[in-house]
Amino acid sequence: MKSTLIVKIDSDGRVMLPDAIREKACMNGEDELAIECSQDGTLTLKKVSVRMRFERWLSE
Numbered sequence: 001m002k003s004t005l006i007v008k009i010d011s012d013g014r015v016m017l018p019d020a021i022r023e024k025a026c027m028n029g030e031d032e033l034a035i036e037c038s039q040d041g042t043l044t045l046k047k048v049s050v051r052m053r054f055e056r057w058l059s060e
Contacts, residue, residue, distance in 0.1 A: 003024060009015055017027070025047055032048040 003021060005018055005021065007015055007018065022028070027047060034046045034048050036044040036046070038044070
């Protein structure tokens, strides 16, 4: 089931992820997010996994 919440962007461009979303995604303050922006402006946030870090390292 998807969770959709509306949050505001502060004047420095930061977004606060609500506790419910962080808990559902098993995230803490040390985690990283990958942000994808599609042609229509849709943003997708993905928790960076060990595999994603490794693939990024390989491509450097």
